[in-house]
Amino acid sequence: MSLLEVRNLRADVDGKEILKGLDLTINAGEVHAIMGPNGSGKSTLSYVLAGRDGYEVTGGEVLFDGKDLLEQAADERANDGLFLAFQYPVELPGVAGMTFLREAVNSKRRHNGEDEIDAMGFLKLVRAKAKTLGISDEMLKRAVNVGFSGGEKKRNEALQMAVLEPRMMVLDETDSGLDIDALKVVAEGVNAMRSPDRGILIITHYQRLLDYIVPDKVHVLADGQIQRSGGKELAVELEKKGYAEYIGAAA
């Protein structure tokens, strides 16, 4: 059984149809990349999967681990193991990074019928993961994303991912706003999470990120549909030729 199965998905934003019958199958252990021009529906796909308000599904279905994903509230999807790394991580003034992580971990544990995590064990876990991502104790005490540089924000997303250990990760334009060093650190963080029982979906405009996180499959999204699928070589081709032919096809 596939981990994530998207069938003929249609969705509106503000009454305008953005996804127009999208199909996508991701098996556990696979890394997929979706590439596409601006306005093709890339971010909409990530928000629809995560269950954001204002993104109205008008047709099709999504199965996550065989369960109807679209039935569930955003927090239920997250607790079932769907993680969205945000293109623009949101600031939470006054909420310490540690506190936020603990709330997230405990929400998931409650959801799974487990006891809340003990304070010492949690601290140890977070510090160990933070170290590999170059995140200092000081940064963990600061309010979530407040005053963070672009690189710090994305590393923070990677830390949340590492601590929450989701089954399915969706990375929305994770490379945007990153210099090459930060890109490498974040890519290493993602690569460290590749595993036979986890699926990863990378949404990106540029091929650059895929030099560091090498995908198993690449899809071209244009005009709300997957126009073409292939192996990692497709990304290289797109980088050379651009999206012109797909935009043409859509028009």
Next chain:
Amino acid sequence: MAATAETVDQVQDNSGDKYKYGFVTDIEMDTAPIGLSEDIIRFISAKKEEPEWLLDWRLQAYHRWLEMEEPTWAKVNYPKINFQDIYYYAAPSTKEKPKSLDEVDPELLRTYEKLGIPLREQEVLAGVVAVDAVFDSVSVATTYKGKLEEVGVIFGSFSEAVKTHPELVRKYLGSVVPASDNYYATLNSAVFTDGSFVYIPKGVRCPMELSTYFRINAENTGQFERTLIIAEEGSYVSYLEGCTAPQRDENQLHAAVVELVAMKDAEIKYSTVQNWYPGDETGKGGIYNFVTKRGVCRGANSKISWTQVETGSAITWKYPSCVLQGDNSVGEFYSVAITNNAQQADTGTKMIHVGKNTRSTIISKGISAGKADNTYRGLVKILPRAEGARNYTQCDSLLIGDTCGAHTTPYIESRNPSARVEHEATTSRISEDQLFYCRQRGLNEEDAVGLIVNGFCKEVMKELPMEFAVEAQKLIGISLEGSVG
């Protein structure tokens, strides 16, 4: 703490209702006849076996009150209160005041347990807090008295202090909030029934947090408590009050007076977690909380710090203030006021700078949801002799939804050219982005709102004594239930 937190959780889980403390305790009560008159005041004074001077003081206040008019300047709306339709005295009926907890009505002890305030000493917050419990009009129990007496700290009910330390009560009662101060304080002076009394002798650092829990139980009963805290030279005390009331359709009046006196080098930290019944979603019922709180920094280098977390009451009218008389004295006011549904709060502080180099800090966080109105009203006054006085004020408002209101009304009066007064204010809302971000990390909507609001209030919450911070954080979440979505 564990016991308290568990109870909060438990009560939260068991009850489908939003207000968790809305139950009524069925207990035999002694009440004065309804209404207010000289006879009622004599009745209260006689019940409490008070000395002549105190009865005179009450009667003077009463006659003064009759000539006063109810203030209307606050941004709150409510039907006129019929002061003849209130019981001014209600007490659990016992022939004598209980000498130990074993003599306290078990029903009362169960009530406090339900509220998460176990009075049995061995359970009281693992011995770090001493508690005085006030039920309707009288104090029912004070814990850890012995341990406090060893270091000379006097902590107990006000009525008891009138009997055991009349000279102290007489010297300080009305010395900070005069009997003629304002409409509600004057009413309180006439009819106050009980409250807490604290005296910290010279050079003593009070070895534990002192805490009073106020509970209004009886119907149509006003609670008029009076608290007096005196910190002698070089002493320190941290005091916390908590309040709850049953859920009733009628409004109930709570008009308290709190007076603090800090001598040279003394420090008083006064924290409030106010959770009176706020009324239902439509604004029916709830407590009218009209309270006068004031502290005077009488000696040099003294400090008074008010921290309040106001989540309850239908109406809150409250301005804990500091008179900074001693040179170099410090006043602080940290406030979180949450209004949801039809609640109204008009709250803030007054910092009166009298002495040289006096400093004050005001941090106010107002959160408004539903159809509620939340007003910060503050006065910073620098008198001519207050050379080098400084004030910093920060007022932040957070709006949830688009049917609530936040208002900021700061008054500044400076009569000394060397004074420095700073005022900052912001208004923001919880964004849909923030909520979605939290929910994508697994938090449900209410936990997400609680987390964001607690973040917004952080500067104030960190001022609360550790033992109560967790409870207060949960309370913030509970008060805002149903405010989004």
